[in-house]
Amino acid sequence: MISFLDLHKINLRFETEFKNKFTDFLDAGYYILGSNVTAFEEEYANYCGTKYCIGVGNGLDALRLILEGYKALGKLSDDDEVLVASNTYIATVLAIKQAGLTPVLIESKDDIFNFNLNELSNSITSKTRAIMPVHLYGQLSPMDAINEIATKNNLLVIEDAAQAHGAKNKEGQMAGNLGDAAGFSFYPTKNLGALGDAGAITTNNEELAVVIKKLRNYGTSSKYVNEYIGFNSRLDDIQAAFLRIKLPSLNADNIRRREIANQYLSTINNPKIKLPTFNENESHVFHLFVIQVSNREEFTNYLTQNEIGFLIHYPIPPHQQEALLEYSKLSFPITEKIHQQVVSIPISPILNNNEVTKIIEVLNSY
Ligand SMILES: *Cc1c(COP(=O)(O)O)cnc(C)c1O
Numbered sequence: 290m291i292s293f294l295d296l297h298k299i300n301l302r303f304e305t306e307f308k309n310k311f312t313d314f315l316d317a318g319y320y321i322l323g324s325n326v327t328a329f330e331e332e333y334a335n336y337c338g339t340k341y342c343i344g345v346g347n348g349l350d351a352l353r354l355i356l357e358g359y360k361a362l363g364k365l366s367d368d369d370e371v372l373v374a375s376n377t378y379i380a381t382v383l384a385i386k387q388a389g390l391t392p393v394l395i396e397s398k399d400d401i402f403n404f405n406l407n408e409l410s411n412s413i414t415s416k417t418r419a420i421m422p423v424h425l426y427g428q429l430s431p432m433d434a435i436n437e438i439a440t441k442n443n444l445l446v447i448e449d450a451a452q453a454h455g456a457k458n459k460e461g462q463m464a465g466n467l468g469d470a471a472g473f474s475f476y477p478t479k480n481l482g483a484l485g486d487a488g489a490i491t492t493n494n495e496e497l498a499v500v501i502k503k504l505r506n507y508g509t510s511s512k513y514v515n516e517y518i519g520f521n522s523r524l525d526d527i528q529a530a531f532l533r534i535k536l537p538s539l540n541a542d543n544i545r546r547r548e549i550a551n552q553y554l555s556t557i558n559n560p561k562i563k564l565p566t567f568n569e570n571e572s573h574v575f576h577l578f579v580i581q582v583s584n585r586e587e588f589t590n591y592l593t594q595n596e597i598g599f600l601i602h603y604p605i606p607p608h609q610q611e612a613l614l615e616y617s618k619l620s621f622p623i624t625e626k627i628h629q630q631v632v633s634i635p636i637s638p639i640l641n642n643n644e645v646t647k648i649i650e651v652l653n654s655y
Contacts, residue, residue: 291644293598294637296477300484302639306534307484314527322506325529330489332536333473336455337465339491341498344524345505348451348474351488352384352421354522355447355470358501359419361517364445365390369418372444374404375608375624377423381449382607384472385421393417394608396621400566402579403430405623410438419445424453424464426602427480427546427576428567432458432467445469450491452576454481455543459569465491475532480546480576481539483528542638546575549636549645553578557652561588563630577602578636580652585630588655592632595651600633 300307317323326344334342345351359365367389373381375394385392393412395404402425409420420439422430430448439446446468450456453464454473465471475487492498500517503510508519547570554564563581567573579602582588592599606628608616634648 290596291598291635291640291648293600293633293635294478295639296482298639299482299637302538303531303534307531310530310534311527314530320526322523323526323529325526325533326524329524329529329533329536332533333489334491336536336539337463337471337491339466340493341491341495343490343498343501343505344529345488345490345501346522346524347486348472348476348488349380349384350505350520350522351451351472351474351490352381352447352449353387354501354504354520355472355490355492355497356384356388356390356419357504357520358470358497359445360388361500361504362496365418368416370414370416371419371421371447372404372409372412372417373421374423374425375619375621376402376606376627377425377449378451378603379607379610379612380451380474381421381423382613390419391416394616394619394621397623397627399623399627401431402426402428402565402627406431406434406438409435413438413442413444417442417444419447421447421449422468423449423451424456426565426579427452427456427574428565429453429456429458429464429467429569429572436468439468447471451476451479451488453574454479455539456574457571459572466493469494470497475528480543480574481532481535484531485525485528487524487528487532488522489524543574545638546636547571547573549638549640550575550578552645553634553636553649556649559653559655561655562652575636577633579631579633581627581630582632583630585632589632591655592634592651597648597651598635601631602633603631604628 330342448471451474456464470492475483508517
């Protein structure tokens with residue numbers, strides 16, 4: 290059996306370092322917003338090329354706190370509209386709603402698993418204040434075009450970079466440094482994953498960084514002095530310690546993911562399987578390798594018979610979720626087709642060559 294993602298094996302690579310670090314942590318007796326958080330924030334800002342990084346509890350909070358930060362600064366207010374891809378993971382939509390803003394869903398473009406830029410431009414109204422591009426599956430959104438639309442219309446650009454740690458544009462600029470602010474998740478399955486929940490915000494905006502730092506910790510400006518109705522969403526110090534151990538391996542892992550992806554793209558050759566497309570090499574870090582098939586049930590049964598793990602990202606689009614009934618009358622045919630046809634096949638950086646070859650053989654024999 291080739292598992293979809295063997296987290297135990299991924300983290301076993303760092304076993305000794307984790308154990309040593311945990312011993313130090315236990316000895317230090319300091320658990321919240323300690324030296325590991327500060328050090329990780331500096332290292333991750335450095336990695337992304339941004340001036341600031343703020344560690345928070347998870348990816349959803351990272352996105353929400355950016356929006357709450359802009360509200361505290363008076364740059365966003367209740368019911369402002371935020372444009373977001375209709376095929377995103379629901380977290381992006383929830384963050385916007387939880388911040389008291391209105392998500393406006395934008396229909397997808399099939400071959401890029403992202404929003405259609407014409408639809409994006411056409412959806413701007415007098416209430417639109419921000420665009421939230423999602424680098425879904427690890428592939429950068431078309432940021433040059435998005436930033437141009439944003440500049441022309443005076444909109445904020447907030448990246449959902451939860452699946453794209455380390456993705457770079459042609460100029461070598463990283464995900465997290467391609468808009469006004471970005472939210473990252475370090476959920477264990479992500480390209481940079483903690484051993485529990487964790488997230489971060491990156492930005493070059495000092496004012497925003499300062500306010501988010503307060504918001505994540507009860508809105509405090511100094512101990513027991515509350516400036517805002519804040520949140521409790523602090524990056525755990527032990528998770529920051531684990532992330533510091535894993536960060537130096539992120540680039541090598543992304544290179545291995547891309548190597549496997551390129552092998553899939555050049556050797557999977559089956560008219561029943563539609564492969565993903567991407568242009569600029571380093572703009573995709575292949576958090577997921579997502580193929581499309583017309584008869585998904587038949588195909589996934591076949592994968593199971595052949596002992597190949599898979600997942601569906603995602604089976605139900607946000608507008609068809611029970612939690613978002615107010616969108617249930619909307620129709621996004623391309624998004625709906627994507628959700629009916631996608632299958633994610635294994636692309637973990639610890640897959641060995643035999644496993645990759647076996648996956649290719651099984652897919653070509655389907
Ligand atoms: C994982 C993910 C999130 C949310 O991250 P959590 O840490 O699970 O809260 C947000 N957006 C996208 C695209 C994600 O993949």
